[in-house]
Amino acid sequence: MRSKKNMTNKYGKRIYYRVAVIGMAAALLCVQGYTGSYAASRETFCAAGQEGGFVLDAQAASESREKQDGKEELQLYAQAAVLMDADSGRVLYGKNAEDKLPMASTTKIMTCILALEYGDLDQIVEASSYAASMPKVKLFVKAGEKYRLGDLLYSLMLESHNDSAVVIAEAVGGSVEKFAAMMNQKARDIGCFDSYFITPNGLDAKVNENGKVHSTTAADLARIMAYCVTDSPEKERFLEITRTQGYDFTDVEGKRSFHCSNHNAFLGMMQEALSGKTGFTNNAGYCYVGAVESEGRIFTVALLACGWPNNRSYKWSDMKKLASYGMERYQYRDIYEPQDFADILVRNGIAGEHGTPFEQASVSVTLKAQEESLSCLLCEEDQVEVKTRVETVLDAPVAAGEEVGSVSYFLNGELIKRYAVCTDTAVEERSFLWILEYIIKLAIFL
Numbered sequence: 101m102r103s104k105k106n107m108t109n110k111y112g113k114r115i116y117y118r119v120a121v122i123g124m125a126a127a128l129l130c131v132q133g134y135t136g137s138y139a140a141s142r143e144t145f146c147a148a149g150q151e152g153g154f155v156l157d158a159q160a161a162s163e164s165r166e167k168q169d170g171k172e173e174l175q176l177y178a179q180a181a182v183l184m185d186a187d188s189g190r191v192l193y194g195k196n197a198e199d200k201l202p203m204a205s206t207t208k209i210m211t212c213i214l215a216l217e218y219g220d221l222d223q224i225v226e227a228s229s230y231a232a233s234m235p236k237v238k239l240f241v242k243a244g245e246k247y248r249l250g251d252l253l254y255s256l257m258l259e260s261h262n263d264s265a266v267v268i269a270e271a272v273g274g275s276v277e278k279f280a281a282m283m284n285q286k287a288r289d290i291g292c293f294d295s296y297f298i299t300p301n302g303l304d305a306k307v308n309e310n311g312k313v314h315s316t317t318a319a320d321l322a323r324i325m326a327y328c329v330t331d332s333p334e335k336e337r338f339l340e341i342t343r344t345q346g347y348d349f350t351d352v353e354g355k356r357s358f359h360c361s362n363h364n365a366f367l368g369m370m371q372e373a374l375s376g377k378t379g380f381t382n383n384a385g386y387c388y389v390g391a392v393e394s395e396g397r398i399f400t401v402a403l404l405a406c407g408w409p410n411n412r413s414y415k416w417s418d419m420k421k422l423a424s425y426g427m428e429r430y431q432y433r434d435i436y437e438p439q440d441f442a443d444i445l446v447r448n449g450i451a452g453e454h455g456t457p458f459e460q461a462s463v464s465v466t467l468k469a470q471e472e473s474l475s476c477l478l479c480e481e482d483q484v485e486v487k488t489r490v491e492t493v494l495d496a497p498v499a500a501g502e503e504v505g506s507v508s509y510f511l512n513g514e515l516i517k518r519y520a521v522c523t524d525t526a527v528e529e530r531s532f533l534w535i536l537e538y539i540i541k542l543a544i545f546l
Contacts, residue, residue, distance in 0.1 A: 174421055177414035179385075179405035182318040183422040185430070185477045186326035186391065186398040188516070189291065192426055192477075197319040200294055201404040204379030205260045206321060206389045207302030207314070209328055210283050211268060212257055212341065216334035218282070219272040221250030224352055230276075231266035234301065238263040239358065251349035257342050257377065258360040265301035276300060290327045292320035304383045321402035325389045329375055330398060342375040343367065366390055366419055372427065374398065378415070388415040392423045397477060399426040429479040436474040437486050439507055441465045441521065449496035449527040463498055464524045465490065467507060474509060474517055485510040490521050496529035 174193065180201055183193040191197055215221075225248075227241040239261040241247070249271055255264040266276060273279025276299065283297035295316040298305040305314040316324075328338050345367075347360045364376045366388070376390030385405040392399050401422045407414035441464075449461030478484070490505030505521035 172425075174425060176403075176418045176421065177406050177411070178318075178403040178418050180318040180402075181404070181406075181418060181422065182322040182400075182402045183426050184319070184322040184326055184400045184402075185426075186330045186400045188477065189323055189326060190477070190511075191319055191322075192399070192430060192479075193422060194319065198294060198317050199404075200315045200317055202304055202314060202381060202384035203302060203316045203321055203389075203404060204381045204384035204387045205262075205302040206377050206379040206387045206402075207297065207299065208256055208260060208265060208379075209377050209389060210286065210297065210324055211265055211279075211300040212253055213324075213328045213332055213334065213338055214279070214282055214286060215249065215253060215268050215272050216337050217332065219249055219268070221248070221253070223249045223271060225249050225252070225267055225271035227263070227267050228270055231263050231270065234263040234266055235303070237261055241267060245356075246352040248349070248352065251347075253341055254344060254347040254349070254360050255358065258344065258347060258362045258364075260363065260378065262301040262303060265299075269300035287320065287324065290323060290331070292316070292323050295320045295324075302379055302381070302384075304381050316404075318402040318404050321389050321404070322400045325375070325391055325400040325402065326398075329391045329400070339375055342377070364390075366416060369416060370420060370423060372423065376419075386412060386415050388419055390419055390423075392427070394427045396432065397427070397430065399423060399430075430477045431479075432475045433478045434473045434475050435478075435484050435486075435509060436472060437507075438472075439467050439488065439521075441467070441490060444491055444504065444523075445493045446496050446498055446527045447493055448530045449494075449498065450530050461496065461527050461530070463494065463527050465504055465521050466524055468520045468522050476511060476516065478511075483512050485513075488521075494523075494527075496527050498523055498527040500524065500526040 174195075176195055178195065180196040180199045181194070182191055182197045184191055224246050227243055227245045227247065229243040232241050232243045237260055239252075239255050239259070241263050247267065249268065252264045252268055255261045256268060269276050269279035273282050279300055280297050283300070284295070287293075287295045287297065296312050296314065298307060298312075298314040302314065306312070329335055332338060342364070343362075345362050348358065349360075350357045363378060366376050367373045370392060372392040372394045374391040374393045376388060379387035379389075385408045386403075387406060388401075388403045390401050392401070399422075401419055403415050403418050406418055443462040443464050446461040446463055449463075451459035451461040476482075476484070487508045487510065488505070489508075494504060500523055502523045503520045504523055507519045507521065508515055509517040
């Protein structure tokens with residue numbers, strides 16, 4: 101039989117432990133309230149290893165843009181010229197690259213790609229009197245004649261026929277005006293905001309209502325060509341047409357026969373030549389837009405106002421000079437850098453499924469990159485910077501897949517790629533209620 105004294109000691113100890121547990125609960129609740137208040141006043145983002153967070157990225161980019169790249173200055177005939185990496189759209193060399201100038205028949209690369217993307221090449225189209233009224237160079241279509249749309253694309257791109265361009269525009273867009281609207285929309289879609297199309301053939305034109313003229317920039321024209329040969333869903337057919345040396349066809353009734361010869365002489369000047377289109381008007385002068393391919397690299401070149409008669413050959417000189425400049429200086433290089441990240445402290449977080457109020461929670465993070473390489477076309481003067489920004493501490497709750505930082509790649513101060521750094525798992529908040537429930541459970545089992 102137990103003595104009354106032993107039973108009293110036993111119950112006394114239980115009361116003591118429970119009082120102690122309740123006291124501990126009060127202390128933890130106080131701590132919880134303090135840390136929560138601190139978390140609310142803390143800045144939401146902290147840059148690991150540096151002060152100022154993302155502000156430093158903008159500052160560094162601005163400073164880098166102010167530096168001279170020290171690249172060789174080329175002597176070109178063209179008033180405006182651009183050498184572009186077709187893959188990235190990056191201007192590798194520019195001369196008055198953003199000047200708005202008339203572009204003559206280089207316009208027809210836009211006409212051609214729109215017809216390929218939105219037209220039916222087997223469609224039978226009828227020439228209008230307006231199309232038949234176009235000036236030379238022309239196929240000499242007659243009003244009422246019918247042609248296969250696909251045949252007229254060879255007339256457009258090999259011989260640069262102005263009347264064929266209008267027949268194509270009216271067939272695909274419903275009218276020249278509606279087709280011009282399609283051209284301008286496509287230009288905006290591919291990032292060309294300094295171009296304005298009025299005609300499908302590139303003849304000099306001006307809109308009296310707003311004073312805008314048919315024009316582009318060397319940068320925009322090079323970008324349009326890059327789209328045609330690398331990004332368009334019809335790029336293979338575009339290349340097939342523009343690389344064809346000769347093409348024969350007839351009107352639908354078979355009454356008239358035509359032969360078209362490719363006037364893009366550059367195709368025979370360099371083995372790397374891929375595609376191109378010539379142009380000339382009195383206002384535009386000689387123009388050219390072309391593409392070259394070498395060792396997996398595709399460069400596009402745009403030349404505007406590259407001489408007037410009798411300087412027809414100036415454009416070939418500039419084209420070869422810029423193409424050679426790109427092929428000799430630029431090579432692909434993998435700039436990707438593997439990243440390892442420490443676990444991030446989670447304030448007021450529950451440490452795992454069976455965590456206690458005394459354990460510190462943390463979460464692992466991963467770089468969200470589908471690839472493990474990042475190839476860029478670079479020359480010796482190019483500067484690549486990799487900047488990592490990751491939170492040093494998080495406030496619970498934290499969701500799985502939550503973005504908590506980034507790894508950014510800068511080329512000569514310009515952001516070219518950004519990868520998100522995200523949490524691998526979720527961390528719940530160590531709330532007042534959770535602590536109270538934890539202590540109650542602990543007291544019950546004492």
